[in-house]
């Protein structure tokens with residue numbers, strides 16, 4: 228459980244917490260994606276910072292700890308930017324910590340990242356009607372990549388006392404590998420996606436290895452309690468372990484792994500501030516013209532194109548809504564924004580095609596000369612344009628079939644400077660646990676879902692504001708820095724700090 232106090236957390240407070248609690252230990256973060264990436268543009272090295280809430284949250288932790296971040300070097304300029312130890316000091320404008328890059332061959336990336344991580348573990352954990360693909364060769368690459376990362380982490384640590392925080396499902400085996408070499412390390416891991424029930428999990432051909440790998444951690448975090456309980460049950464049924472429910476721990480060979488929820492979030496204040504800037508207002512005016520929104524109600528969906536996000540289900544519900552409510556034809560516009568992702572994988576190309584077909588079908592069925600019900604927006608939108616869309620939208624649909632947390636929902640809430648707007652949120656997201664004031668939907672129940680779209684459009688302003696204000700309080704208080712503070716301080720307490 229989160230043990231830090233409930234008052235507002237920000238970058239500076241998180242920085243101080245790390246300074247006070249870390250002592251002389253080295254702090255390391257491991258993730259597949261890097262916080263800074265170097266690319267070559269006309270032969271010149273350019274450094275970018277990919278937009279990511281996780282990088283924002285861990286940035287103060289890394290700056291305060293002067294630590295090391297270990298990640299896969301994916302940029303075409305990455306090798307040129309590092310020193311002989313594969314390190315580069317970041318942030319480039321004012322270096323405060325060090326990024327250690329790990330190199331993987333194209334074949335290793337295919338097997339480890341696209342293969343086992345995203346074609347096996349991702350569908351396995353999401354139980355989203357897309358069958359996992361378990362290839363022996365992907366598993367071999369996954370094990371190998373975990374070993375490559377472990378070697379880099381151990382090389383960085385040397386004989387120092389250290390605390391390691393591992394990110395996500397790409398590294399189920401890493402913590403055990405670290406602990407085998409250095410039993411005194413303190414290692415924690417945050418698993419950003421759900422954990423399924425044991426009956427589902429055991430369809431994986433290597434359940435023992437994965438469970439044992441994760442039990443190399445001193446601390447294992449999930450977004451919400453049900454995922455922790457699923458994991459604990461898998462550990463109990465799948466391995467020789469003992470559960471200590473009072474401590475929320477799994478004991479394996481006498482050593483405990485504490486399993487606790489840490490609901491991730493967004494930088495509420497930063498999004499809220501950005502939403503009020505003139506630049507965002509200019510983008511709003513441009514989008515209003517582009518979409519011809521005068522006198523119309525706007526709904527948005529904004530997701531990575533992924534079969535877990537329930538995008539076809541929302542389009543079917545919209546179809547049903549226009550079918551049942553002809554008077555709203557010509558009056559409601561739905562923008563489906565979102566970048567294609569993982570397109571090297573067949574199931575992602577199929578879902579992209581299915582979404583396109585459904586949108587074309589809807590527009591063919593209802594569009595008139597002057598109105599189109601669904602507007603696909605697949606172009607790369609700038610952060611200002613994304614915020615402008617969120618501010619313009621009278622309602623936002625998040626219809627995941629299963630989702631660890633879902634940050635799109637929290638970003639919509641943080642962007643609502645007028646404290647209005649309606650969030651339709653799938654019951655099957657982690658976010659639904661924290662946001663009961665949203666209009667909760669079951670994406671599979673099309674008729675009910677369509678009814679909720681109508682309810683959103685017709686919701687009186689007063690009710691919108693009552694719900695939105697409550698959700699804003701929740702997200703502002705439980706922001707990304709509170710998540711960072713909770714997980715880092717829990718890890719430090721296990722390290723004895």
Ligand code: GDG
Pocket residue numbers: 278419420491529530531564565566608609610613630631632633634635636638
């Ligand atoms: C995993 C878990 C968990 C989306 N479309 C565009 C775009 N986005 C941004 C959103 C948001 C992020 O991507 C998506 O975050 P989510 O949390 O919704 O989903 P996943 O990517 O599946 O993340 C999830 C998360 O990890 C954190 O732990 O919440 O449950 O699945 O920030 O705004 N950004 C841009 N263009 C887009 O078209 N630039």
